[in-house]
Amino acid sequence: MKKILVLFSHPKFEKSRVNQALINHITDKDHVTIHDLYEEYPDFHIDVPREKELLSQHDIIIWHHPFYWYSCPPIMKQWMDMVLEFNWAYGPSGKALQNKICFNVITTGGSREVYCSEGYNSFTVRQFLRPFEQTAILCGMTYFPPFTVMGTYTLTDEDLNRYKNNYGKLIDLLQANLSVNDFDNKSFLNDIPQLKTT
Numbered sequence: 001m002k003k004i005l006v007l008f009s010h011p012k013f014e015k016s017r018v019n020q021a022l023i024n025h026i027t028d029k030d031h032v033t034i035h036d037l038y039e040e041y042p043d044f045h046i047d048v049p050r051e052k053e054l055l056s057q058h059d060i061i062i063w064h065h066p067f068y069w070y071s072c073p074p075i076m077k078q079w080m081d082m083v084l085e086f087n088w089a090y091g092p093s094g095k096a097l098q099n100k101i102c103f104n105v106i107t108t109g110g111s112r113e114v115y116c117s118e119g120y121n122s123f124t125v126r127q128f129l130r131p132f133e134q135t136a137i138l139c140g141m142t143y144f145p146p147f148t149v150m151g152t153y154t155l156t157d158e159d160l161n162r163y164k165n166n167y168g169k170l171i172d173l174l175q176a177n178l179s180v181n182d183f184d185n186k187s188f189l190n191d192i193p194q195l196k197t198t
Contacts, residue, residue, distance in 0.1 A: 001030065001031050001175045002031065002059040002060055002174060002175045002177070003031045003032075003033070003057060003058040003059050003060070004029075004031065004032045004033070004058060004059070004060040004061075004062060004171060004174060004175065005033050005035060005054060005055065005057075005058035005060070005061050005062065006023075006026070006032065006033065006034045006035060006062045006064050006105075007035050007037060007061065007062065007063055007064065007076065007079065008023060008034055008035060008036045008037065008064045008065070009036075009037045009038060009064070009065045009072060009073045009075050009076040009079075010038065010065060010066055010073065011038055011073050011075075013036070013038065016066070016107070017152075017160070018107050018149055018152045018155065018160060018163075019064075019066065019107055021160050021161075021163075021164045022064075022105070022107075022149070022163065022164050022167050023064075024164075025164040025165070025167060025168050026167060026168055026171055029168070029171055029172075031175065032171060033054070033058065035054065037075045037076060037079055038073075038075055041075065044074075044075060044078055046078060046079055046082045046083065048082050048083055048085075051079065051082075051083045052083060052088065052096065055083070055096065055097060055100075056096060058100070059100055059101065060100065060101040060102070060174055061097075061100055061101070061102045061141070062102075062103060062104075062105055063076060063102070063103070063104045063105070063132060064104075064105040064106075065104070065105075065106060065107075066106065066107045066108070067106045067107065067108040067125075067128075070121075070128045071128070071131075072132075080135065084097075084135065084139060089138075089139045090138045090139050090140070094139070094140075095140065097139040097140055097141050098139075098140035098141070099140065099141070099142065100141045100142070101141065101142050101144060101174070102136040102139075102141040102142070102143055102144070103136075103143060103144035103145065103146055103147070103189070104129055104132055104146040104147075105146065105147045105148075105167070106125070106129075106146055106147075106148050106149075107148075107149045107150075107152050108125075108148065108149075108150045108151070108152065109151070109152055109153050110150065110151065111150050111151035111154075112125075112148075112150050112151070115128075115150075124187070125146060125148060125150075125187070125188075126145065126146070126187055129146060142180060144180065144183070144189060145183060145186055145187055145188055145189050146188060146189065147166075147167065147170055147188065147189040147190055148188050148190060149163045166190065166195045169194070169195055170189055170195065173192075173194055173195075178192075178194075182194070
């Protein structure tokens with residue numbers, strides 16, 4: 001069974017109804033490590049050797065975060081800047097992360113409709129996530145489309161229940177060897193057929 005590392009970053013986690021539901025739903029899953037960066041490093045002094053060791057112990061890396069100003073909260077960027085070092089994560093000798101799977105799990109206040117060329121955000125979520133995708137590619141990882149929970153301010157309890165259950169199902173599918181071929185031409189992991197079944 002594949003081991004999954006959820007690198008979670010939310011500076012106001014205690015106020016996030018949606019992220020609490022998502023994280024709490026997967027916390028007790030076997031071979032899943034929830035690594036809350038704000039809780040671990042409130043002073044932003046990231047223990048780089050420890051983080052590298054954690055990465056080496058897992059097959060799948062999930063960057064789970066709210067979509068702050070079309071990107072991630074600052075500690076996740078700090079984590080990337082500090083941990084993904086030349087000749088470790090990338091470069092001529094940087095093979096540590098090769099063949100691992102990586103993707104984003106994001107929450108947004110805006111709905112899917114506003115993330116397009118006609119919407120007020122002008123670009124798609126996938127376009128905004130290009131730096132994450134290219135980071136994964138540079139490090140030799142396989143980058144999957146994001147799993148998204150959008151329009152968070154208008155979600156009903158029923159909607160949220162569906163999202164958290166689908167997140168749990170996705171974790172199970174990943175551990176059972178979900179392949180990039182399973183979601184050809186899908187912009188979001190939410191849209192794969194395996195999550196549409198009841």
